Amino acid sequence: MLKLNLLEETRYEKVPVKIYSDDTSASIEVARRVAGLIKSKQANNETAVLGLATGASPVKVYKELVRLHKEEGLSFKNVVTFNLDEYYPIQPDAEQSYVRFMKEQLFDHVDIDISNVNIPDGTLKQEDIAAYCLAYEQKINNYGGIDLQVLGIGRTGHIGFNEPGSAPNSGTRLVTLNDLTRRDASKDFGGKENVPKKAITMGIGTIFKAKEIILLAWNGKKAPIIKKAVEGPISNEVPATFLQMSNNVEFIIDEDAAVELTRFDIPWLVKDCKWTDSLIKKAVVWLSKTLDKPILKLTEADYNNNGMAQLATDFGPVYNININVFNKLQHTITGWPGGKFNADDSQRPERALPQVKRSIVFSPHPDDDVISMGGTFIRLADQGHEVHVAYQTSGNTAVWDEDALRYVEFAMDFGQAQRQDTAYLTNLYATMNEFFRNKKPNQSDPKEIRTIKGLIRKGEAIAGARLSGLRDENIHFMDLPFYDRGKFEKVVSYEDDVTQTMDLLQQVKPHQIFAAGDFADPHGTHKVCFEIILEALTRLRKTEQWTADCWLWLYRGAWHEFEIHEIEMAVPLSPQEVERKRLAIFKHQSQKDLPVFPGDDAREFWVRAEDRTRETARLYNALGLAEYEAIEAFVKWKFED
Known part of the structure; x- marks a missing residue:
């Protein structure tokens, strides 16, 4: 019966989803699974082939793998890795390069043979990229394919850098980055204008060949795209939805990333609910907005036809429910955010006393x-x-x-107008101009x-x-x-x-x-x-x-x-x-x-x-x-x- 209830609760979800209370506990579990694969391959004198991702999502996974290596003796000598993607063009020692990211987060801290590390090359001549990508694919095939592929997900729904429009059978290739993807990366590069417009990425078809796929997503910022990827129709507009066709995929997310899934956002549509005051309020507001009807005009038929029959039965008549929720909303409204003195504050959001807060x-x-x-x-x-x-x-x-320069110019002009010594400001202005002329993207100011x-x-x-x-x-x-x-x-x-x-x-x-x-x-x-x-x-x-x-x-x-x-x-x-x-x-x-x-x-x-x-x-x-x-x-x- 428990299994049937879970299937009913998750019936809108088209891929397996495992939810953890936070990204730390989830990352430790993923790292444990990676370590288990490495150890099982070691026991059979085999190579463990890992597909790795970059970005914020896998950082704590890598941190735990490093801990397992240093404190519990996990060896990476039998591990071969293939990274999903890299910006193009970019130098491997650039602060934003995925080569540098992987070294800092994982490779520099474990005993992996660096010749077993494979990351797309962001320094190639463009005419050499096609052949390079074919060779990258062939190298993966030569190892028998990827045993475990770790993925993140971008807000466009991209996996790797497979942006909207990518084909489900696509291979490793050069792609153009979506504007939203570049905006999300702008902080790392000191502005969107500095973010490369292209990248080399494994294709969706390449990812699909992995024997096991784990997609990671943390925090509420990812909740909207997780809902689309898990519950939405398969579409090249949201490339992650292609994972719905795989039998080897699991989404591992935290509670914040799960909040828009139907079983959490609109639970009355998939299961019998324990109706708390807050859930009743949420459901009635949802029904009013869904039907575009004021709360006090909602009817029993509206409840019954929209998954809220249980609420109507247990707490009805529905007009009483409507009145109760309407009053709760009414009581949130106040023109006195510091409380209203000499007024009944029992139905107000803020206290009347003290009078002056x-x-x-x-x-x-x-x-x-x-x-x-x-x-x-x-x-x-x-x-x-x-x-x-x-x-x-x-x-x-x-x-x-430019604004910083403008203010110093003003101070110089004011000092000169007052016939004061402006030598310090003049030197400062020259130093600033020189610094700004040579300033690198994302470089911090002195x-x-x-x-x-x-x-x-x-x-x-x-x-x-x-x-x-x-x-x-x-x-x-x-x-x-x-x-x-x-x-x-x-x-x-x-x-x-x-x-x-x-x-x-x-x-x-x-x-x-x-x-x-x-x-x-x-x-x-x-x-x-x-x-x-x-x-x-x-x-x-x-x-x-x-x-x-x-x-x-x-x-x-x-x-x-x-x-x-x-x-x-x-x-x-x-x-x-x-x-x-x-x-x-x-x-x-x-x-x-x-x-x-x-x-x-x-x-x-x-x-x-x-x-x-x-x-x-x-x-x-x-x-x-x-x-x-x-x-x-x-x-x-x-x-x-």
């Missing part, structure tokens, strides 16, 4: 505060709360070189230039915070050390960042903390900044009494918003507040027009922010609630006591 907004970059929650920021200040803002990093990476760029962001942040109503003494620039340290060190400690954050929290003793809740990218600055805050608070909660009355609210950035059923505080904005928020964003002039790191969205940050908050307001209205100009959304963090 100490609030601190943590902003990972110097503009996340006004972009993501500028209206709420303004509302808190206007309503008389003691509002602080803490800019966690300098943001110096996201300033154009300290003086980082300081200038950081000061540009600082001045803009002060202007934005002042416009939002803050006093200068409540504007804090933390310049957390990890941000610059990470540019030069592969292993970064965050202890001093946590200590500094604890000191600021002790100074303010806030009743409210607002922090960025964008966790899709586990290596992103937002996630790191939040983990520093969380660690600081966790430590303080053990000894500091004020923390018992401190609530932590999460906001999201300009790229996406919380789902409606997740929102616990919705702050509506008037047209005038939307305009004032826009002006605060405009103060960040270095980020206007074309920022250094625009992400996937071509719109300016202020446009994204307004579109996002207007869409949230539209969704509330479509569910049958009041119509607002815009809504900023928040979720309360639940501490594990």
Whole structure:
């Protein structure tokens, strides 16, 4: 019966999927399987042929294999490897090359014979590539094929560098990279313009010949493409869907990458559910959006015809369910994000007391505060709360070189106008010009230039915070050390960042903390900044009494918003507040027009922010609630006591 239930639960899934709580435990299991293959081949005096991937997904697998070699004696002397792909053209010692990646992550730390390592050659003349690729295929065949192929997956659905449009029988070849793939690689190369436009990759047909295939995917950023690859139709628009035709494939993913699979996202369609309040809310909101009907107009037939008959039977009549969910959504809406004094707060998201709250907004970059929650920021200040803002990093990476020169030119001209000695600035300007002329892609700026760029962001942040109503003494620039340290060190400690954050929290003793809740990218600055805050608070909660009355609210950035059923505080904005928020964003002039790191969205940050908050307001209205100009959304963090 258990097997039948599992088959029913996974009936939308067209490949086997194994889900782990996190990428660490999953990677250890994959490494164990690789090691098992190597040992079994050793016992029979045979060669283990591995197909290897690069990128973030297999890093912890390689780390565990290195540990197994160093601590448990796992030998790689009988191992032959074939890597999936390599950028073209690229030198093997380039920081972004997959030759260098594999050496740093695995080969330099184990006893593999380097002559058994095969990675596509990014230095070939283009006219030699076709013959090289045929030879690569033949070499794989000479070893009897790949025993175990490890794959990652790109957001286009590519496996290896088999981009949309690839044929299922394709072999090793030169390909043109998709624009999204190049954008995703832009951070490593210091800008998309520096990312090679081509790559050499094993083909889908080559991958298919492997005796066993394991595809790895971690974090919520991969969740949409995992859903397409696992549940979608087979299509060359999503090359990973071709794996559905293999009998030797398994997807190994973490819980965050699994969230959009039907059994987790819409479980009522595949199984009987344990109906919690949060799941009921999610299901009713989903039904309302799916049918494009306000919640209070949903009928029993709507429930029965859309997989929610069990909910209607167990908790009906459905109108009572509708009313209950409608009221819960209504109670999330408040024009008083700091709480409304002398009002019943039993149905409000924030407490009425104390009347004047100490609030601190943590902003990972110097503009996340006004972009993501500028209206709420303004509302808190206007309503008389003691509002602080803490800019966690300098943001110096996201300033154009030309802007840094322009500010130094201004300082030189001002000094000359005041008949002051500008020799230092003149020399600095010449040094900067020389550095920028010879600057390599992704090369870090020297300290003086980082300081200038950081000061540009600082001045803009002060202007934005002042416009939002803050006093200068409540504007804090933390310049957390990890941000610059990470540019030069592969292993970064965050202890001093946590200590500094604890000191600021002790100074303010806030009743409210607002922090960025964008966790899709586990290596992103937002996630790191939040983990520093969380660690600081966790430590303080053990000894500091004020923390018992401190609530932590999460906001999201300009790229996406919380789902409606997740929102616990919705702050509506008037047209005038939307305009004032826009002006605060405009103060960040270095980020206007074309920022250094625009992400996937071509719109300016202020446009994204307004579109996002207007869409949230539209969704509330479509569910049958009041119509607002815009809504900023928040979720309360639940501490594990």
